Amino acid sequence: MIRFLAPLALLVPLPTLAERVGVDIDCKPTKRDLVYDCRILLKDAKSGQPVGGAEVSIGADMPSMPMAHNVRAVKAKPGAAPGEYLARIELEMHGEWALKLDVRGAVRDVIVRKLDFSAPK
Numbered sequence: 878m879i880r881f882l883a884p885l886a887l888l889v890p891l892p893t894l895a896e897r898v899g900v901d902i903d904c905k906p907t908k909r910d911l912v913y914d915c916r917i918l919l920k921d922a923k924s925g926q927p928v929g930g931a932e933v934s935i936g937a938d939m940p941s942m943p944m945a946h947n948v949r950a951v952k953a954k955p956g957a958a959p960g961e962y963l964a965r966i967e968l969e970m971h972g973e974w975a976l977k978l979d980v981r982g983a984v985r986d987v988i989v990r991k992l993d994f995s996a997p998k
């Protein structure tokens with residue numbers, strides 16, 4: 878019986894949970910092409926308080942090219958401001974990327990943000 882139920886479970890859409898962590902992310906190009914310095918600000922979605930002391934990793938994928946890229950997730954370092962984290966990411970081409978933030982700590986969340994990493998003009 879379980880054998881028949883298992884594939885069905887895959888068809889049930891996951892409930893969309895409200896994000897527990899609010900994210901502000903800004904990535905700036907560096908001198909090296911396709912390398913960006915990202916500043917991430919995390920705050921608790923409910924209280925608005927900065928989320929400090931979290932372990933944050935940041936991965937990247939191209940929504941338009943699923944499975945085509947394999948960018949390793951990097952760990953972000955805590956920045957000077959409360960709730961601030963800094964990470965340097967290296968992408969494989971210019972275009973729109975979906976950054977996936979994995980936040981672990983007092984608050985846990987996985988947040989995806991699409992950002993445009995166009996070639997400099």
Ligand SMILES: [Cu+2]
Nearest residue numbers: 939942945970
């Ligand atoms: Cu691509």
